Amino acid sequence: MPAPSAPPASASPRRGVLALVVLVPALVALALWAFAWPAARTAPRDLPVGVAGPAAAAARVEQRLAQRDGAFEVHRYADEAAARAAIEDRAVYGAIVVTDRGPVLLTASAAGPVVAQSLHQAVARQAAAAGTPLRTVDVVAAPERDPRGAALGATVLPLALAGVATGAAVALLGLRGVRAVAALVTVSALVGAVAAALAHSWLGVVTGNWWAVAGVFALSALAVSAAVAGLGALLGRPGTALGALVVVLLGNPFSGAASAPELLPEPAGAIGRWLPPGAGASLLRSVSFFDGAAAAGPALTLTWWAVLGTGALLVGGALRARADRGAPAARRGLAPTG
Structure with a gap:
């Protein structure tokens, strides 16, 4: 029986071009919807x-x-x-x-x-x-150096990107177990300290206890990085990409950091409260300006993201280690004898 002929060499580039033509406009449409729709429909809602x-x-x-x-x-x-x-x-x-x-x-x-x-x-x-x-x-005035809240709102995207980069690096480098969790916690703590040094000590756009502010920044970064790394450990590169898209294209514009969740159209306001960027912005306001009032809800949301993400990271690493141990045994079983 003759062997099946190989597909022409031009088939793969054609599929790549087709994917590019379809995916790029789709991503642009998604980004415009996520960022422009809430901004165009800002109004009080409950x-x-x-x-x-x-x-x-x-x-x-x-x-x-x-x-x-x-x-x-x-x-x-x-x-x-x-x-x-x-x-x-x-x-x-x-x-x-x-x-x-x-x-x-x-x-x-x-x-x-x-x-x-x-x-x-x-x-x-x-x-x-x-x-x-x-x-x-x-009654509770915004800081003099950020009367319009623009600088506080601008902290959301850099923290999200820092978390995405950390989580993606842990996933792509193949870090597992305690080493992976230690890397996430260490980098997030450093991100929190750097962010507090800039936003609190230098710019003065957030106030309150310095260590509490640094803790909020660190927890926000950890929630994002753990979620991205956990999805990467369970689903591979598609999981890493999914985590990044959710955080950047939904979490950032739906956070309500520049206005308030109650000013966003539904379900954007509700979704934003449950994603790390929105919870982080709300917790930062509570800790910085309101002596921790109403901090329990967003703090719990960020903690759940961090716990679930690190749990997924540990489970994914254990499953991959088991698969790696099983692969040599399977090869030995298939090896010819005699």
């Missing part, structure tokens, strides 16, 4: 805000806020002190306090300057329509 003051007057304010269907999630407070405490605890982004001299808007630009600006615009229009003056108080 944004937690407080209302305080006499019952009748506060009820009228609630009714006006409710007219913007789905924009605000209103919480009632007895007085201005209670509303301030809720803002400092990160239970709400701001509050409207009804007084005899007109409404007082309490904001927290440290929780998101874009949110504070959106609240001011919404309440100012209502006050102007009612013919009453509006006084605004920034």
Whole structure:
């Protein structure tokens, strides 16, 4: 029987060109969707805000806020002190306090300057329509060196890239077991220290305890690197690429670091909270500006990513080691005897 003829030499290059023609536009479309869609649809969605003051007057304010269907999630407070405490605890982004001299808007630009600006615009229009003056108080102000929160938002992508690079390096170098975990932890700790030195000590765009800030940066980098390395250990290079794409193309634009998760269209806001970049940005705000208020949720999210990623890395390494031990035995069993 004649041997089957080999495919022409030009078949492989043609397939490569076809893959290039299909994949590059698909990646561009995905990137534009992930980055441009949330930016183009920024608006309040169930944004937690407080209302305080006499019952009748506060009820009228609630009714006006409710007219913007789905924009605000209103919480009632007895007085201005209670509303301030809720803002400092990160239970709400701001509050409207009804007084005899007109409404007082309490904001927290440290929780998101874009949110504070959106609240001011919404309440100012209502006050102007009612013919009453509006006084605004920034309860927890953003740092003077980063009043618009641009620098804090800019920390998300470098940390994500650092985590992706670390995880990919561990996977591609074939590190396994304790050595691989030690490499991830060591590099992440160094990344945290360097990031804190730049953002806290030099630029002054984050405040709070230096070591706590460095810990947040390190945990954020570890969550990403462990996830990428773990997927690489289980799935090989496709797993590494999948982890990188999820973190960079979804985690970064869906993080809400430049605005707030409640300003992003759904499900982007919900997805961003569960991915390391979004959880890291939220934890950084809590630790830097709010004395750790509402830090438990994002800290737990980052910890789960780190634990699951390192677990996948250990399991993948053990499976690969078992396969390597089984390969020589299989070859010996197939070897001819006599």
